[in-house]
Amino acid sequence: MSDPSHPVPPETESNADIIIVGAGLVGVTSALALARRGHRVLVLDKQEPGRGASYGNAGHMATEQVFPIADASILRSLPGMLMDPMGPLRLDWKYLPRALPWLTRLVLNLRPTPFRQSVAGIRALNERSLAAWQRLLASVDSSHLLKADGSLLVYEKPESHSKLEALESRMREQQVPVELWDREAIQRAAPQLSDALLGGLFFPATGHVLDPWRVVTTLVEAARHEGVRFEQETVQSTRLTAKGAAVTTHAGEREAGQMLVACGAHSADLTAQLTGKRVPLDTERGYHLMLPRESDRLPFAVTSLERRFIMTPMETGLRLAGTVEFAGLEAPPNMGRAWQLHRLSRGLFKADLDAEGATPWMGFRPSLPDSLPIIDRVCDGRVLLAFGHHHLGLTQSAITAELIAELAGPGEHAATVTPPYRDDLPSLEPYRLSRFG
Template identity: 65%
Template sequence: MQTTGFSAPQGPLTTEIAVIGAGIIGVASALALARQGHQVLVLDGQGPGLGASYGNAGHLATEQVFPIADASILMRLPKMLLDPLGPLRLDWRYLPRALPWFTRLLLNLRAAPYHRTVAGLRALNEGSLGAWQRLLQSIDRPHLLRHDGSLLVFEHPASLPALQALQARMREQQVPVECWQSQAVRDAAPQLSEHLQGGLFFPETGHFLDPYRLVGELVNAAKAQGVRFVQQQVDSAHFNDAGVVLASQPRHVHARRVLIACGAHSAPLTRALTGKHVPLDTERGYHLMLPREHGRLPFAVTSLERRFIMTPMADGLRLAGTVEFAGLQRPPTPGRAEQLHRLSRGLFKQDLDTEAATPWMGFRPSLPDSLPVIDSLNDGRVLLAFGHQHLGLTQAAVTAQRVAAMAAGQPAPLPYRLNRF
């Protein structure tokens, strides 16, 4: 089905554009660059799609045009942080490292930066569905994406005002949204519990049947365009007269230009080549994959009160969500993935089957204003595409288009430039 293994070349490596990162952003960008006629080499310390791209929720979340936090979360924050298995966890040992990031996040809740973020997310998301449809059609794999909408459900009558306020905010941003009563929810997803009060349906969203296979199919398409994939960790980078030297074992890589697209690991290389300190951190996300659950849901369903998502996939039902700040080094927190199953109880007429369930944890690259960096620096020798938080899958195809445009000499898009920090 897919060929995701790296090659093992001998001797020094040279290329026109070196892409650092074989996640969904890096692979989609490599394909776009190769189709422009560039010679492209992709480097990663692990196999393609084995980072955050492997375990994401699979939701094409074009409706999510608001930052990861807003002013309303401040009142709920203490309670959320005191719940060890709640939707948000902060490892207190990590607090000194995280404090500057959270300070910047709070500053971005002010009106002007907040509206800039909404405008930036909306601009990317509005083009995401069409970009994905065109990309998948071009590799003859349109069936990997289901354009069938998604549903946000609520359980308690007291939650109705919050749901109505969200609907109004969505409509202000011209996000297509429909208000469904309880009967409409039961008609569309009859296995959901009858106590659900209703929800918001987003018709211009969808879900991917297998995020890992998606990366693999893009790798195959990129290889057919001449892209080389090499499993090699890049340790540092510097300029020379010919371009960029990427220092790594067992060999250095020489490139005229470099694209940094290694997600939550992008900050050190960006600083080495640009001198800019990027306030990049990671939202550690969890999922629980239920391989015995097929046919429970027709599309992705999110719970307003419980704050997690359930996505039907080819290999079962994926429960995903929660945000954890603990950095890149600490091991997964026991119980956070299993907590997703506990959150699902009561949402269905019959509880989900957890036999052979598998947990996962990955690093979502997040910046305090919730916008990615998509930029070109040093006379085009350094291209940047990272920091998409939980929207990396959603925005990958449209980001790849913008990376290719920058490589062709077009200006880097606002408001995603690195110099905003």
């Protein structure tokens, strides 16, 4: 029964079977997959498609990152997180009261059993992610946008060698392809890196994209060709209806048989409105610094073990990224954290990186305390969910889209409907909304 003090606006036709809230990589890849399964799709976002976290991600296909976003060391790191505004992992002390419940859940998930479950869930998506991206980009004649050339983790302090060996052992236990490289191997592959680097781990089953923004725009164009409509509207609220689900924007209300919530860090409120469940979603604020004069420095993405940031070669330059800040959605960005990445790069190359014309950026990564996304079909099939991929949004978006297309089932509005995906899709149990009670 409707509340007379809050009258329901009149319903308007959306001419869509599925409304997607969110035009980031997860929303865009899902829109394309759903359209190819015969659905009429409408995508709503307050920004141009791909202008959120998808625009500024590190560009690294991080299939090797099968461990949760934090381990037991976060407890020892908490004082430094609060005190150092330029540290690689920072918690704004003013945000601490709001972050404490989320951090408590994160710590509880570090217990052996939930930690193993998180690793298994991340790995199940990651080990299928690169192939899913290769299928997707090949389907839009854009395979060249993905370089599956591997990535490298380097170290420079003798005392870090034992950490590297321990990490190599853990990776092998999880069947992550990994090679131990010495100084000479690094110099052969990436001769512009400093001779002071002592060695590293090479991950051959990873890669990087030439430009995340170009990837998004390419997929948007392909989706539009399949009939997907993109509207730039600010979503104000959502609700279930007898026919499916409705969304209210500044332009009115639209209804469809199904709704996909895929708006990243902004997904919690909409999910609560539709399902009645409040999910513990928080935000990793990520920064990058784009160096337009350094596109030829590296052949693949390189991460520093000690300095804790990544450098990815792209068409438009070298992207330095990787810091994490917990400060919520409202606090203004601290672009000094982006410029700090250039200072961190000093000493990693034979000649320092050129920062002339560099541009900083900050975006919101949606994070759940068990480091697993929510990928699910709820409310009698009227609501689909795909969010919470933290810093693996780029990596996992293509495989997530395949899962969402399977959850939605075949549509009725295409001359030829793409058949179901392969039988090797991962089980959805680790990603269900119900794990949060």
